[in-house]
Amino acid sequence: MSESLNRELAEAVGAEHVLVDPEVTIGYGTPWAAVDGVAPAAVVRPGNAAEAAAVLRACAGHGARVVLQGGNTGMVRGGVPASSAEVVLSTARMGAIEDVDRESLQVVAGAGTTLEALQARLEPEGLELALDLGARSQATLGGMAATNAGGARAFRHGTMRRHVVGVEAVLADGTVIERLGGVLKDSTGYDWPSVLVGSEGTLALITRLRLRLRRIERSRAAALVPVDSLAQGLALAVALRDRPAGLEAAEFVLPGTLRLVCDELDLRPPFGDREPADRERPLVLLEARAAQGAYDLLAEALAEHPEAERAVLAEGAEALGLWRYREGTGEALARHRVVKLDVALPLARLAEGVAATERAALDAAGPIHPYLFGHLLDGNVHINLGDVPDDRRAAVERAVLETVLAHGGSIGAEHGIGRAKVAWLAADRSPADIAAMRSLKQALDPQALLNPGVLFD
Ligand code: FAD
Numbered sequence: 001m002s003e004s005l006n007r008e009l010a011e012a013v014g015a016e017h018v019l020v021d022p023e024v025t026i027g028y029g030t031p032w033a034a035v036d037g038v039a040p041a042a043v044v045r046p047g048n049a050a051e052a053a054a055v056l057r058a059c060a061g062h063g064a065r066v067v068l069q070g071g072n073t074g075m076v077r078g079g080v081p082a083s084s085a086e087v088v089l090s091t092a093r094m095g096a097i098e099d100v101d102r103e104s105l106q107v108v109a110g111a112g113t114t115l116e117a118l119q120a121r122l123e124p125e126g127l128e129l130a131l132d133l134g135a136r137s138q139a140t141l142g143g144m145a146a147t148n149a150g151g152a153r154a155f156r157h158g159t160m161r162r163h164v165v166g167v168e169a170v171l172a173d174g175t176v177i178e179r180l181g182g183v184l185k186d187s188t189g190y191d192w193p194s195v196l197v198g199s200e201g202t203l204a205l206i207t208r209l210r211l212r213l214r215r216i217e218r219s220r221a222a223a224l225v226p227v228d229s230l231a232q233g234l235a236l237a238v239a240l241r242d243r244p245a246g247l248e249a250a251e252f253v254l255p256g257t258l259r260l261v262c263d264e265l266d267l268r269p270p271f272g273d274r275e276p277a278d279r280e281r282p283l284v285l286l287e288a289r290a291a292q293g294a295y296d297l298l299a300e301a302l303a304e305h306p307e308a309e310r311a312v313l314a315e316g317a318e319a320l321g322l323w324r325y326r327e328g329t330g331e332a333l334a335r336h337r338v339v340k341l342d343v344a345l346p347l348a349r350l351a352e353g354v355a356a357t358e359r360a361a362l363d364a365a366g367p368i369h370p371y372l373f374g375h376l377l378d379g380n381v382h383i384n385l386g387d388v389p390d391d392r393r394a395a396v397e398r399a400v401l402e403t404v405l406a407h408g409g410s411i412g413a414e415h416g417i418g419r420a421k422v423a424w425l426a427a428d429r430s431p432a433d434i435a436a437m438r439s440l441k442q443a444l445d446p447q448a449l450l451n452p453g454v455l456f457d
Pocket residue numbers: 032067068069070071072073074075077078079080091111112132133134135138139140141142143144145146147148149150151152200201202204205206207330331414415418451454
């Protein structure tokens with residue numbers, strides 16, 4: 001990086017917030033749970049939109065490309081640099097949570113606020129963002145908006161798109177746009193949240209967000225249910241979803257993944273000494289929430305389903321213990337080198353599509369280890385393939401994603417395209433679609449400075 005750019009960045013944010021030591025910056029250049037990082041030219045940490053605008057103006061003046069980064073938990077390499085010439089703009093200092101608007105049930109928070117920090121701030125007020133994910137301690141609101149994150153509650157409350165009602169953002173040339181008023185009836189032109197949510201940092205840096213909240217239902221209960229097949233698990237989840245009592249999550253873990261989680265995290269299998277065959281069945285995790293009595297509601301609902309007779313139920317803190325078998329997947333998989341795919345299938349073709357993708361992966365790569373789990377009622381399947389020989393990685397990815405497309409599914413369900421899936425965009429979106437997306441990029445970032453190589457090659 002040139003000395004003059006370094007000086008301008010230091011003027012913009014203070015020298016202490018411009019990091020250039022490769023031993024420090026390599027951390028920002030390495031994707032979550034990966035080892036192959038690139039130390040960027042610098043990491044710059046503006047504290048607000050004005051500072052961020054000065055940073056982006058300086059970078060634009062020098063033609064320096066900028067990678068936007070929140071918590072760096074993204075799974076498609078969108079928030080890490082591809083080359084040591086790039087500058088990382090980190091939102092780590094944009095973590096302020098402003099007053100909670102109890103009348104409109106909204107809050108404004110900085111893009112660098114972690115989901116966990118927001119949850120901790122809202123909990124005493126009896127409020128929450130109705131979206132949750134396992135990376136909550138690191139994932140930021142800006143990153144979640146940029147990727148249109150989904151998580152476990154999306155089937156009921158929607159993805160991040162439904163929760164963002166206003167944004168403040170900085171364009172590549174340093175222009176600040178702001179629409180944070182939170183008026184829901186506002187049809188006065190382009191709606192910036194609609195444009196920026198899911199844009200993966202290719203159009204603008206989000207600096208603040210106004211989010212829709214809801215009242216917390218404090219009674220929580222969960223059940224782990226071994227089922228005979230994924231199709232049976234889905235039918236059970238659909239039946240519970242359609243009851244008036246509040247089903248808030250329906251997740252699944254296939255047996256190979258459950259074994260991995262138990263081995264890696266040293267967990268006792270959930271069914272203890274009961275029917276050992278249960279450990280070899282698909283596992284469905286159901287969570288109910290209510291103002292009170294969630295445990296009874298869930299138990300009553302499950303009692304109507306003989307296929308759920310072997311369910312293990314828990315409430316309160318113990319219910320969180322049951323989540324470990326599902327959320328532990330991240331930690332367990334982080335210890336393995338896997339081909340990571342994130343797909344969604346239409347519910348009507350879920351079981352058939354999952355079987356076909358597993359078959360396609362094995363045909364393409366031989367005796368590999370497929371680890372499958374995900375968000376059942378979204379048809380969202382996380383496919384992690386272990387022990388894939390290096391020379392089969394591309395072929396196995398193609399085999400799986402083509403099978404998903406042939407089943408009418410999506411090849412980027414909730415993690416996005418990033419850099420990792422760029423080659424696949426054209427398989428899922430039409431040439432006209434992609435041309436229109438490129439026009440938008442050209443209009444807002446004509447020098448193509450933001451997140452180079454993300455979404456488009
Ligand atoms: P980063 O990784 O820092 O960035 C992600 C993308 O957003 C990049 O393209 C980056 O450039 C862009 N970006 C970041 N901040 C901004 C900003 N302020 N303005 C514009 N662009 C920005 N995802 C789900 O959807 N559902 C899950 O259930 C889920 N579970 C996860 C569990 C684990 C254990 C892990 C590690 C990840 C999980 N993820 C999940 C993926 C990830 O957490 C989410 O995608 C999250 O939204 C990323 O947030 P982040 O702050 O870490 O973003």
